[in-house]
Amino acid sequence: MCGRFAMPWDPDELxxxxxxxxxxxxxxxxxxxxxxxGATIAVIRRTADGGSLLAGARWNLIPAWxxxxxxxxxxxxxxxxxxxxxxxxxxxxxxxxxxxxMLGYYEWVFLFNCLLRF
Numbered sequence: 001m002c003g004r005f006a007m008p009w010d011p012d013e014l015x016x017x018x019x020x021x022x023x024x025x026x027x028x029x030x031x032x033x034x035x036x037x038g039a040t041i042a043v044i045r046r047t048a049d050g051g052s053l054l055a056g057a058r059w060n061l062i063p064a065w066x067x068x069x070x071x072x073x074x075x076x077x078x079x080x081x082x083x084x085x086x087x088x089x090x091x092x093x094x095x096x097x098x099x100x101x102m103l104g105y106y107e108w109v110f111l112f113n114c115l116l117r118f
Contacts, residue, residue, distance in 0.1 A: 003107075004035060005100075005105040006106075007032070007035060007041060007042065008033055011042045014042065015054040018044065020044060020052040020054050021047075021053050024056075025040070028056060037059055037060055037074065039059050040057070040058055041057060041058075042056060042057075042101065043055055043056075043057045044101065045097075060075055061089065063088050063089075
């Protein structure tokens with residue numbers, strides 16, 4: 001899908017609008033328009049009691065079996081057709097669910113191709 005996205009809302013304001021609690025990690029997120037993989041972002045996740053929480057998270061996926069947080073390939077993106085079968089994404093596709101509030105995303109390949117033609 002995308003390599004960058006925009007989330008221009010203040011975390012406390014976003015949590016108030018959505019009617020969810022927030023934690024300190026989410027409050028420290030700076031709302032940029034050009035978020036890159038590896039950045040700390042605000043996400044909405046379920047709590048143990050079934051509620052929702054706006055929390056801070058790193059935009060990337062580190063598989064449970066990995067010994068390092070630096071993999072030789074990007075893990076911020078998965079194809080829906082193969083996510084349930086690939087070892088990198090399999091457990092997260094079955095058990096991990098979050099919502100990522102965003103205004104929009106950037107497709108750099110399309111933009112780059114358009115600029116080349118111009």
